[in-house]
Amino acid sequence: GRIIGATYGDLHQHPHAAYTDETVFRQLVDKANVAIEIDDLEGNVVYRNKAWNALFGYSADQAAHLEDRFLEEDRPLLEDVILPTSQQEGWQSNIVQVKADGTQFDARMAMIGLYDNEENLKAYSVITDDVSQMHRVMTLLGQQTARLGVAASVSKAMIDHNDLDGLLEEVARLISSHFDYDVVLVQLLNDEFDALECALVYTSRGVISVDEMPDRYLPLSQESLSRWALQNRTTLVVNDVSKDKRFLPSKFLPNIGAELVIPLKAGDRPVGTLNIQTRRKNTFTDDDVEMVQSIADQLAVAIHNIQLFEEIHARARDMSALTEISLSLNATLDISELAARIYSALNRLQQPDRLVFATYSAEQKRIRRRVFSQDGMKDIITGFDPEKDIIARIIHQEIPFVWRTEKERAAMLDFKPDAPLPVSLLGIPMMVKDRIIGVICIEADREYAFSENDLQVVLTLAGGAAVAIENAELFHSMSRRVQELAAINEISLILAEKFGSEAIWRPIFNKINELLNVSAMFIALYDKETQSLRAPLVLEEGKWTSIDTLPLAGLSCYVIESGKLLFIHDIDQQQEMLKELGIEPQVIGKGDNARTWLGVPLKNRDGEIIGLLNVQNRQPYAYGQHDAELLTTIAAQISLALQNMRLYQQVEISLQESRERARRLASMHRISNVVSASLDSSTVLQSAAQLLVELFEVNHCGILLLDPHRGDGKLVAEYPSTGAVGVRVQLIDNPIFDQLVRTNRPHAVRVNDPTVPETSRRALELVGAKSSLFAPLIARDRVIGSVG
Structure with missing residues (x-):
């Protein structure tokens, strides 16, 4: 500003000064890419450049x-602060400016007084730069940071609250306060899955x-926005509810203008809906919907976990009522x-040759036989x-099978068994409440081994054993549910504590194991682009490893391509089914002896496949449907964490790119200042x-500057110095320089x-140099040199 002022003063005090003074002023000001003006003491703009x-x-x-x-509100600031400060050390700050058409923009302004040789104030020099775009970028970054803060607060609330009411209230409060929504409504499915029950309503009043x-x-039989979102498992945005007949107005919550409905799902299991309502129409942006969707996904898992925990407690209460009976009928729960x-x-009593104590899982379609004999x-x-x-036949028909001779056996059997059968057999189903459990x-290898009395004894034992088995299953189920819930909560903590680190996998694997x-x-x-898989962690027989690249093939390929859970109870016995699905098993690691194989896809919020979680067992029928649901729940947690991790990485990349752009803009501004601040060409070129x-x-x-008289070029500046300044380069028949002159565009070359x-x-x-990029220096449409 002082340089501009001095030049301006010289021109006006010496109107017949040399032409070069005006040339200097034009080079400094007229061609500058920032807005420069000179105002007289009355505030009239007496000079301004094109910018x-x-x-x-x-x-x-x-x-x-x-x-x-x-x-209007800033004009006192102009008179009282800006002008007095400019007369002394100068003034600069951010301030809103008004254009000729009345529009406003954020500006960075610098003002300084201009004095003549006798130190008399003659005018003011003002430089103004538009910083609106930078402010918008910073605002967007601030909004994204705030959204991530809300997501973190929601995750903490889910960890801190074990009661459903407290969790829902805290999450609703966070959503309402951050997004300024009028109503946050949580509806949960009832036990019959035929209606939604309002679990919480949160408004500005609390x-x-x-x-x-x-x-x-x-009722789900009634048409509504919630029913549509729940049945279609899709987020529904209605920015004007008056135009959607599915909207059900409430006398309790009147004057609603827009509504956002997000289905709550824990894995594939629907839980309810999260409804956001505002009195303003056209409220919901894509960014807001995405953030609330992320919160809803976490909330659904947390609700499901709490419901599981409450279900376990309910079962425990029922078990307490059966304690006395269980103690009298059973001496063990094993x-x-x-x-x-x-x-x-x-x-x-009977000295049978063998006892087959078989338990049956209808869920898993599995029979577990404990065969006792003299051999153990x-x-x-x-x-x-x-x-x-x-055994499967007895379970299927739900009736006792009794024979005492081979003839009776032949008369009873209407199928061909795959194993030899004993001569005498008493097979009694164990039933509880019309449900067969084993x-x-x-068995005896002799005829007439068992009497009618033996039949009554086994019937009595079967009845008592059925009750004992049911009690044992309830006990183990309760213990298992408690263990599962604790593991799920611990996995949530691991995902939160080790967010963004590859170290999350081993403790999660330990919990699953x-x-x-x-x-x-x-x-x-x-990796969709390379159609490959990367296994950051593989656990096999207690040993840890990782595999960087895996071909997309076999059972894993089916899970990735279909996006469906794949559950193989016995690989050896289900080869035909695998062929029908077009699957040729391919193992990871040394799991060639696996019999049970369970793979669950990992999906992001858009339903896209991002990986899979797999468990294997050398025993057939090692897992059941409940295990598959448990693994699906864990996979949903992992998927959410991976998605959040990728979102976090994207934000980090965006921040890094913003910093890089700011750095480059600052460097370009410095180059512009250097070019404008000196008339010494060698200094300008060296600094550039x-x-x-x-x-x-x-x-x-x-x-390099061109010497048209000699037909060559001279290196006039370099950084860092190698002593090459002054070196001349032949330009005649030089293909590099010819291309620069012909195209007026940069050209890259390699030394070799x-x-x-x-x-x-x-x-x-x-x-x-090993490679170089040459850019032409152009003045008045003519190449005068190059930068390389």
């Missing part, structure tokens, strides 16, 4: 006044008692020990095939070379390129 006219929207001959560009609401229950005690009792006990797990297996089968007792397990992340090295982060920059002339190659080798 000023373009910024403020004035024509070249249109009068302008300094005060006109200030908001929580409203749902007992006061006349429309607390919403089914294997129970079977051993029954065998011991029968052995004292064998534990055998098989599938359910009533066409080949006598079979007690005593505690629940499922795996033989092998891996997580694979899917140094700044270009810093701007593009290159090893070397040199500036055979088309590079020898003089150019020597010049490049002199500065140690």
Whole structure:
């Protein structure tokens, strides 16, 4: 500003000064890319450059006044602060400016007084720059940071609250306060899955008692926005509810203008809906919907976990009522020990050759046999095939099978068993409440081994054993549910504490292994572009490893391509099914002996496949449907964490890119200042070379000027110095320079390129360059040199 003022003063005090003084002023001001003006003491703009006219929207001959560009409320600041400060050390700050058409923009303004040689104040020099775009970028970054803060607060609330009401209230409060929504409504499915029950209503006045609401229950038979979102499992945005007939107005919550409905899902299980309502129409932006969707996904898992926990407590209460009966009928809750005690009792009474104590899982279609004989006990797990297996046949028909001779056996059997059968057999189903849970089968290799009394004894034992088994299953189920809930919560903590780190996998694997007792397990992340998988962690027989690249094939390929859970109970026995699905099993690691294989896809919020989670066991039928649901829940947690991790990384990249852009803009501004601040060409060129090295982060920059009389070019500036300044380069028949002149565009070359002339190659080798980018210097449509 002082340089501009001095030049301006000289021109006006010496109107007949040399032409070069005006040339200097024009070079400094007229061609500057920032808005520059000079105002007289009355505030009239007596000079402004082209950039000023373009910024403020004035024509070249249109009068302008300094005060006109200030908001009414800022004009006292101009008189009381800006002008007095400018007369001394100068003033600069951010302030809102007004264009000729009345529009406003954020500006960075610098003002300083201009004095003559006698230190008399003559005018003011003002430089103005538009910083609106930078402010918008910073605002967007601030909004994104705030959204991430809300998501973190929601995650903390889910960890801190074990009660459903407290969790819902805290999450609703966070959503309402951050997004300034009028109503946050949470509806949960009832036990019959035929209606939505309002669990919480949160407004600007706080929580409203749902007992006061006349429309607390919403039948799913009734058309509504919530029913549509729940049935289609899709987020629904209605920015004008008056135009959607599915909207159900509430007398309790009137004057609603827009509504956002997000289905709450824990894995594939629907939980309810999160409804956001505002009195303003056209409220919901894509960014807001995405953030609320993320919160809803976490909330659904948390609700599901709490409901599981409450269900376990309900079962525990029921179990307490059966304690006295259980103690009288059962001496143990261990089914294997129970079977051993029954065998011991029968052995004292009947001395059978074998006792088959079989338990049946209808969910898993699995039979577990504990076979007792004089040789000890064998534990055998098989599938359910009533066409080949006598135990499965008894379960299928739900009636006792009794024969005492081979003839009776032949008369009773109407199928071909896959194993030899005994001569005498008593097979009694164990039933509880018309539900078959297993079979007690005593066998003998002799005829008439069992009497009618033996039949009554086994019937009695079967009844008592059925009750004992049910009690044991309830106990183990409760213990398992508690263990699962604790593991799920611990996995949530691990995902939160080790967010963004590869260290999350091992503790998560340990928790899964505690629940499922795996033989092998891996997580694979899917790269859609390369159609490959990366396994950051593989666990097999207690050993840890990782696999960087896996081909997309076999069972994993089916899960990735179909996006569906794949559950193989027995790979050896289900080869035909695999062929029908077009799957050829391919193992990861050394899991070639796996019999049970369970793979769950990992999906992001858009339903896109991002990987899979797999567990394997060397035993067939090792897992059931409940295990599959548990793994799906864990996979949903991992998927959410991976998605959040990728969002976080994207934000980090955006911040890094913003910093890089700011750095480059600052360097470009410095180059502009250097070019404008000195008339010494060598100083300007040397400074420009140094700044270009810093701007593009290159090893070397040199500036070559053309000597048309000699037909060559001279290196006039370089940074860092290699002593090459003054070196001349032949330009006649030089393909590099010819292309610059012909195209007026930059050109990249490598030193080892055979088309590079020898003089150019020597010049490049002199500065140690391996490759270079040449850009033409153009003045008045003519190439006068190059920067490389």
